[in-house]
Amino acid sequence: MKIIYDMSIQGATKAGVYVFAKNINEEIIKIDQYPILTYNNPFSTIKQIGIKRKITSLMRLLYLECIAFFGNRNDIFFFPAPEVPFSVIFFKKRFIVTIHDLYAWKNLKETTFFASIKNKLLPIIANKAELICTVSEYSKSEIIKYLNISTDKIFVVHNGLDEVFLDKPKINIEVLKNKRYILNVGSLEPRKNISFLIDLFETIKNQKNYSDLLLVLTGGESWNSNEILNKINNSVYKNDFILLGQVSQNQLPNLYKDAVAMIFPSKEEGFGIPVIESLSQGTPVLVQANSALKDFKEYGAYVMEDFNIDTWLTLITEIEKNKVRISKNNINKVIYDFSWKNSANKLLNELLK
The missing domain is CATH 3.40.50.2000 (Glycogen Phosphorylase B;)
Incomplete structure (x- = not known):
């Protein structure tokens, strides 16, 4: 069994979600006791606007779908953000997803078109995940309340301080x-x-x-x-x-x-x-x-x-x-x-x- 760690979020944002993904990945690699495959997404929407951003967003999603074909049935996909390929769900592959908060899901009108589509899928992703990682007890309580997820399926991993x-x-x-x-x-x-x-x-x-x-x-x-x-x-x-x-x-x-x-x-x-x-x-x-x-x-x-x-x-x-x-x-x-x-x-x- 190996852990397949999705770092494609680095092509979408430099905000807290990326900070979490980057730092956790770096620390896990340092432990060097378990087989970990980290993959990045070559398509970045950072600093892009307009139609170019929309096209690149689509390419990012397609790339994620391709990645989903890698890994054996026993391998675990870890997604540090709630961007989970349809292929992972369709082929019933094991995955753990990180849901940082539900603000965007509760406020779809404050997001972009692509983001609103992804957020609408959040309840499905949460229910199909083997486990859900989140960053605070508050977010855990929100996931339980709004997505109807049992408490024993959710664990909390806090953010940290950079060195x-x-x-x-x-x-x-x-x-x-x-x-x-x-x-x-x-x-x-x-x-x-x-x-x-x-x-x-x-x-x-x-x-x-x-x-x-x-x-x-x-x-x-x-x-x-x-x-x-x-x-x-x-x-x-x-x-x-x-x-x-x-x-x-x-x-x-x-x-x-x-x-x-x-x-x-x-x-x-x-x-x-x-x-x-x-x-x-x-x-x-x-x-x-x-x-x-x-x-x-x-x-x-x-x-x-x-x-x-x-x-x-x-x-x-x-x-x-x-x-x-x-x-x-x-x-x-x-x-x-x-x-x-x-x-x-x-x-x-x-x-x-």
């Missing part, structure tokens, strides 16, 4: 040198609630002593970024927005560390990797009390009960005024609890049961 957040050399971003800023890390899409963040930032800028404050946004544009970009361009403070796009891993630690706070007002998250990254660098994080995000309160994150701008404003100004940082105890707790090595070992144990 660069521990002891590797870090790189500064020159444009932010000696600047005062609040930060958001994530793609520019409706789910991330960037519109609320823009409103919050404008409210902060209207206060005394914040004329030099910047809002730094990282991550790539997504399928519905135009509304967000238009709102930024129409803001009276448009010159105080810094859009960095994709940032390298070596740049992220100091980007977090030098921020006043990391504001992460997502509507829903299966996990929230930027939260643990920011906490690991001692930078306060504000999240809303929804989904898996509320669980980070025990690590020092500020969990807000609603999206009342005045409440968020008061807390951010207090954090800035008092130069609040995350305690060393909470930093160590984050580093200890969220390890890719431990997560890979847990996944491997489930794969080989």
